[in-house]
Amino acid sequence: xxxxxxxxxxxxxxxxxxxxxxxxxxxxxxxxxxxxxxxxxxxxxxxxxxxxxxxxxxxxxxxxxxxxxxxxxxxxxxxxxxxxxxxxxxxxxxxxxxxxxxxxxxxxxxxxxxxxxxxxxxxxxxxxxxxxxxxxxxxxxxxxxxxxxxxxxxxxxxxxxxxxxxxxxxxxxxxxxxxxxxxxxxxxxxxxxxxxxxxxxxxxxxxxxxxxxxxxxxxxxxxxxxxxxxxxxxxxxxxxxxxxxxxxxxxxxxxxxxxxxxxxxxxxxxxxxxxxxxxxx
Ligand code: ATP
Ligand code: ZN
Numbered sequence: 001x002x003x004x005x006x007x008x009x010x011x012x013x014x015x016x017x018x019x020x021x022x023x024x025x026x027x028x029x030x031x032x033x034x035x036x037x038x039x040x041x042x043x044x045x046x047x048x049x050x051x052x053x054x055x056x057x058x059x060x061x062x063x064x065x066x067x068x069x070x071x072x073x074x075x076x077x078x079x080x081x082x083x084x085x086x087x088x089x090x091x092x093x094x095x096x097x098x099x100x101x102x103x104x105x106x107x108x109x110x111x112x113x114x115x116x117x118x119x120x121x122x123x124x125x126x127x128x129x130x131x132x133x134x135x136x137x138x139x140x141x142x143x144x145x146x147x148x149x150x151x152x153x154x155x156x157x158x159x160x161x162x163x164x165x166x167x168x169x170x171x172x173x174x175x176x177x178x179x180x181x182x183x184x185x186x187x188x189x190x191x192x193x194x195x196x197x198x199x200x201x202x203x204x205x206x207x208x209x210x211x212x213x214x215x216x217x218x219x220x221x222x223x224x225x226x227x228x229x230x231x232x233x234x235x236x237x238x239x240x241x242x243x244x245x246x247x248x249x250x251x252x253x254x255x256x257x258x259x260x261x262x263x264x265x266x267x268x269x270x271x272x273x274x275x276x277x278x279x280x281x
Contacts, residue, residue: 002259010132010139020144021255023271026123029144029249033183043105043124045140045171046096051108054232057100063236064128066098066139091269100129102145103246110149111233117150135256136217142251147236152226152243159224159245163205166220166247170254174261175209175219182206182221201226211253212260219253 003012014022030040031108036087048067052058058065069091081087099105102124121264123144130137148158149233169176183202198204204225206218223246229235237243258269 002264008139010130010137011150012138012140014275018255018259021116021258021269021273022251024270025254026144026250027275028169029146030121031125032165033119033146035119039119039255040121041105041123042097042110043102043262045099045125045127047099047104048108049093049095049097051104052097052100055104055107055229056232057104061100063099066129067128068080068094068096068098070094079127099124100126100128101248102126103147106147106149107229107233107244108237110235112235114236114239116147116237117148117154118166119149121262122147132249134217135213135215135251136211138252141253142250144249146247148229148245149237149239151240155243155245156224159222159247161223162247166207166222170207170209170220175257176261178216179210180206180208209253209257210260211256217250217253217257219250219257221248221250223248234264239258 002018006013013239015105033040049067052065069088071091073081078088081090105124106120106124120180121144124142125140126143127140130139132139146162148155150158167177168265181199181202183199201223201224205222206219208216209219211217211219225244225246227241227243229244230237235242255269258272262269262272
């Protein structure tokens with residue numbers, strides 16, 4: 001019930017039992033969010049290029065970005081290329097990019113508005129052009145995120161609450177979690193000085209867990225963005241700049257960690273998820 005490789009490294013097929021674990025995790029995230037179904041969104045794997053440009057993602061993580069290109073020439077232009085190995089040399093960048101994280105679909109929804117405290121849950125298939133040698137480091141993977149927008153103190157309290165809650169939920173699933181401060185938040189790794197400031201501000205916490213083959217990966221993260229997205233997309237709260245925070249569940253990595261912990265017997269993992277369901281950690 002593991003992954004099945006394809007000709008593209010880091011692009012994996014999953015079997016029925018594995019997919020049931022992922023579906024169980026999605027349900028668990030929704031239950032924990034406590035949100036109305038209307039605030040639970042499922043995103044496509046692409047996003048408008050201008051959103052990632054506005055969000056600063058391309059500047060911060062140029063090496064991870066995946067873009068959608070298409071052919072806009074005439075039939076005649078195509079005839080000159082058809083059948084050639086470099087058929088793609090006239091492909092041009094389009095208005096779409098591959099989605100690198102679920103929460104990027106939320107910020108344009110509130111652009112230019114004054115938002116009361118707002119919460120969302122977003123499920124998505126994400127893409128990052130990663131070096132994929134490691135177990136659990138894929139190029140296409142599933143992520144579910146909870147997003148909070150509002151005044152600075154509320155965002156901080158929500159994010160901090162989730163560090164505890166996430167760790168205790170994962171431990172309740174039998175996982176051996178270590179909660180660690182990370183220094184590559186949404187603004188990118190930056191230079192040494194920026195990295196030190198980011199560490200001091202404690203913007204990103206990761207839950208690290210063994211995912212098999214002796215590899216430990218971050219299976220979830222709790223992030224505070226300050227006014228980074230509020231500033232970029234122009235959303236405000238109480239007449240001041242809104243802050244934002246997000247909590248990301250790396251569904252494929254959590255599934256791998258559960259299989260590593262409970263074995264390849266699908267029932268053991270499903271039972272463990274069922275037992276947790278509805279128990280609002
Ligand atoms: P890493 O430090 O491992 O590169 P990240 O800090 O870039 O991860 P986030 O941007 O916080 O990760 O993404 C949220 C979650 O999505 C991660 O905690 C992880 O579980 C999952 N994730 C991120 N990148 C990948 C990937 N390449 N393959 C599988 N899951 C991933
Ligand atoms: Zn996010």
